[in-house]
Amino acid sequence: GAGVSQSPRYKVAKRGQDVALRCDPISGHVSLFWYQQALGQGPEFLTYFQNEAQLDKSGLPSDRFFAERPEGSVSTLKIQRTQQEDSAVYLCASSLKRRGETQYFGPGTRLLVL
């Protein structure tokens, strides 16, 4: 079956530009997670949705980062006024229910801010 998909796969933005990253989870998966992976590091948690409710946004690094999942399926991560330190791979994952279950990852969006 179809896995988690993310678009775009690559994004080059000029500093100060707004970007929107899309995640299509596996159909029927309740939970959706966003992670950020900087070069040479492991993925770091950004935010978590259960259906359309954003239950944890403790990992969002600043108020320039905003995520939504309005209908409980597709999610968008928006970064306003991008900075060079936002350059990273942004990974989306979904799981059937909640904690302890396997999270299925998309291929990520590689963002480069110049």
Added chain:
Amino acid sequence: ILNVEQSPQSLHVQEGDSTNFTCSFPSSNFYALHWYRWETAKSPEALFVMTLNGDEKKKGRISATLNTKEGYSYLYIKGSQPEDSATYLCAFGPSNTGKLIFGQGTTLQVKP
């Protein structure tokens, strides 16, 4: 601060060698320990989820063990093949949240 450490950071082995990596995680507030394999330009692939102390899981030539009391997990690859070349990530799942806390990964390169 919850910290997950993986060692070694990178590893180069010859085809046919067996190898193992270590993941250290907090021994308190434990719910699950996950292992992923991540090949370049692909999605991270789930290998194992382990929840019970003493758990051992196996998938082909890859196996993993879990010690929640002392906070470590080992991943073993028997008879490494070039297609095993990837970054192996472990992730700790705390009991009070759905998020995963990842280590920095071990990058394995298997030479033919």
